[in-house]
Amino acid sequence: MVSATERRRQEVLRAIIADYIVSQEPVGSKALLDRHKMNVSSATIRNDMAVLESEGLIVQEHASSGRIPTEKGYRQFVDSIHEIKPLSAPERRAITGFLEEGVDLEDVLRRSVQLLSQLTRQAAIVQLPMLNLSRVKHCEVVLLSPHRLLLVLITDTGRVDQRNVELGDGFNPDDLPRLRDLLNAALVGKTLGDARTSLADLAHDAPADIRDAVVRAARVLVETLVEQPTDRLILAGASNLTRGVRHHPSGLPGVLEALEEQVVVLKLLANVRDLGDVTVSIGEENEVEQLHSTSVITTAYGSDGAALGGLGVVGPTFMDYPGTISKVSAVARYVSRVLAGD
Template sequence: MVEDRRLAVLRAIVEDYVATEEPVGSKALVERHGLGVSPATVRNDMAVLEEEGLIRQPHTSAGRVPTDAGYRLFVDRLTTVKPMSQAERRAISQFLDGAVDLDDVVSRSVRLLSQLTRQVAVVQYPTLTRSTVRHVELVALTPSRLLVVLILSSGRVEQRLVELGADLPDDRLADLRTRVNRAVTGERIAEATGALADLPAAVPPDCTEEVAAARAVVAALVEAMSDHRSDERVAVGGAANLARFGDSFDSAVRPILEALEEHVVLLKLLGEASTGGAVTVRIGHEGPIQELASTSVVATGYGPGEEALASLGILGPTRMDYPGTMAAVRAVARYVSRILDEA
């Protein structure tokens, strides 16, 4: 019971400090949270929490504020993530369902996440290497020119023009389209590239037009699948939210603004995309960059089905609403995953 009461005191300190940015005293805790004990008992509990490094006194005669370890214990002991209201879920769905392509999905997601959390939002573009091939379409623009359309599980669409050098009859084009899709549909990029290499040899040698077309189409698809430019692309939103955290966060603003200009740094902050809907929280010094030790990152993976193709999350001060932020990050990731799954 004593342990549970001290956890309740810690939880109350975290909640009050997040809400007010003011050190929290024992009298205020008793009045606001109905802990069922006297201020003297709460002071004793606070002394123990301070000895354990979970709270600290910023200056003499002040109340207490949580430490990184205190925030960590608070997050680890969350029994449930704060649920999104029905209105919030409906707003998320309506906002994201209007997206017209992958770029629009990412753009809308980062704006929505920054608005929901009032933090800096970061969304990584789906990585090409983790994607699978959903479909390949071959469209005849002229008898000797094709438009090759590659559609990936990430929602990414690549298009390439292919000049054949000779006319390709419609029946040969249909046969080639079937062969290509049979070889690559459902395959990861690496396996699909390997399967394509064997495709021209599988075409009957007497079908010279189709053999030549197969080689040209394979070259175009391999080139499209080898384009890794998006693997380190991120979208950022809500940088203006940094201005609302007050003087106590001023020293962290500059390194955050510098980090926002370096996509590699942001990807490092987000970490590996987690699967199964798990939300990761890295608090203060747990992060990989010392200059950002006064910040926390809440992130999760997203992608169709159970596979995470990329990460999204928020970056903000350690003094944040962790339950609400975790709920928002998880909800946006789930909606984006659903959109990609239905694309």
């Protein structure tokens, strides 16, 4: 059972974090008493701050300054959040109004990160639905020239991928419907991993007169989408990180370079695989050294109870954790409803 003294110290820690998030300036005992009305003496507050400092939850940068939260302090604060802060009515209207104008899933996701970066004033990232979990809905084939095809793959999650196919022989436009039907027969209703066998069979059994086009198209699909699937990402609001430039000891360019690396961002979004769960990584909890001065909040979106991709924000460690968690969760829920067709 938590004692009254421990509860008060937790309140002091929360107050220090709240004030530091707003000002990014060290917080003193007098300021806490003036702003938070804790009904105790200044000596009691100073004693509580000394205990919190001894526990590594806050730190005094200079002898005459107030205290600032440490990563351990932020972690204890985040772990104490049991309820997600509800969005305001204007925030809910902004999300639904702006995202409902999306013309397709990719447009909705692009709008989602744009809006999320504006609402949180952080950098926002989203992963398009993972190809290995999506089923092919249709494969359109476009003849760009007698020696080049364009394959447009549409999945049941709304993801669209395009691939060029270079042909060895000239292709007769009249054979396009046959090629399209053969590819769709091998692909539709399957994940790309499951379609590997049917694509191999298709290439083996292709009609002689269009065999070259069938073999080349199947090879491109297997090599670029099955064996080496590309998880596409959208990033918005990276310029927001310049607000906390002095809090990045290793330099803001290092943070921005890390966000440009697709593998790095995919690792950030891979932390949460269950719908409704939110992961918060603070400072050195992030594997990538360039992101040790940041906090990352991520969650998943999906349909039918399955996660199809991740989204989240990257910002300074002094971010508004309750508000940011709420906004990331709300946007993920909306994207999930789009996928479900609600």
